[in-house]
Amino acid sequence: MARKLANGDNDTRLRGKRWWAQVGWKHIFALLMIVYCLFPILYVISASVNPGGTLTGSNRLFQAFTGQHYADLFASQFPRWLLNSFYVSGVTAVGTVLMAAAAAYAFSRFRFKGRRGGLTALLIVQMFPQMLAFIAIFLLALALGEIFPGLGIGSHLQLIAIYLGGALGANTFLMYGFFNTIPMDIDEAAKIDGASHAQIFWGIIMRLVTPILAVVGLLSFVSSYGDFILARIILPRTEDYTLAVGLYVWGSDERNAPWGLFAAGAVVAAIPIVLLFMYLQKYIVSGLTAGGVKG
Incomplete structure (x- = not known):
């Protein structure tokens, strides 16, 4: 025993x-x-x-x-920078989702001449670092501002356009893999019922791909919300700064920088991102993994 x-x-x-x-x-x-x-x-x-x-x-x-640092924070230009970041990042996220979804739907559902070449071109363009394009982007923004002043240096619309162009390739590939997981039988059944391509895209497909739309929108919002280099190049005036540029200006003088104010601004700036992740967390895993099932 x-x-x-x-x-x-x-x-x-x-x-x-x-x-x-x-x-x-x-x-x-x-x-x-x-x-x-x-x-x-x-x-x-x-x-x-x-x-x-x-x-x-x-x-x-x-x-x-x-709590004095937080009181001083909202008495400074920080609220304006926060609104500028929300505007630029929000419009960029919505525009990226719409453009990438339309491009991914076309590549996934239609068979046309140059389809494979277009996909390959998007992939090759994304291989080059964005650092190589900063000078070209700046010169292009200067030239474009002479023709369309609203899209020149210092314009939030110019910054949004640059973000949209830079994010199109990678997000199109991400959505393309997800679109391929949706059976073509759904499209064919809708066509038999008399639905047009626009009705299929907006009424059926866009509802089925909600997870990847949330993921692409979230990634686009976060990347533009925290971008510094492009925003610093395009926005020279203090009142037009986004959060990343404004906080950098506060911390540029290491000896006399208001670090308490800087830290308070960093905490407040992180809150929207945390809330956005918490709200969209149910879509993140499914949106990132489902695209690899088929395609």
Whole structure:
């Protein structure tokens, strides 16, 4: 009997070792990664409520509290920069979704001359780094502003147009794979009932591809919301800055920068992105993975 109990305890220990070897270490690794990711966030929040207004004085987290930095934040040009970012990113996200969805629908459903060549061209264009195009974009914006002043340097519409052009290729490929997972039988049944291509696209297909629309819109919004280089090139006036450019100007002078104000602005700027991810999280996994099933 004692021998059976000893064998039973030994089996339990083996199961425990096996669990730690296969599963337990993953929990430890996940906890370490959570701590690693949360510490910078806590540090920035602590700096935003630190009355000293310096980063070196924030080594001890939450040693003092003040809301003055947030009050000063909304008394500055920050609200205007925030609205500019919402406008540019929102219009870019909507435009990217519509353009990429239309292009992906055409490549997925229609068979026309140059279809494969067009897909290949989109893929090749995306291989070149955007850094190579900054000078060309700036010169093009200058030339375009002489013909259409509303699309020149300092125009939010010009910045939106640049974002739309840069995001079209990658997002078209992402949607193209998702569109291919929708059976063609749905289109054929709708055509038999007398539906046009526009009715099929807007009334049927667009409702079935909601996950990928949410993912593309989210990625487009986040990338344009946090972009700095293009926005710095196109928007020279302070009142037209987006958040990334405005916060950079505040932190450009390392010795005299208002770091408390900068940290408060970073916290407020991150809130919309976090809320957007939480609202669209149910679409993110399905939207990113379903496109690889067929295509």
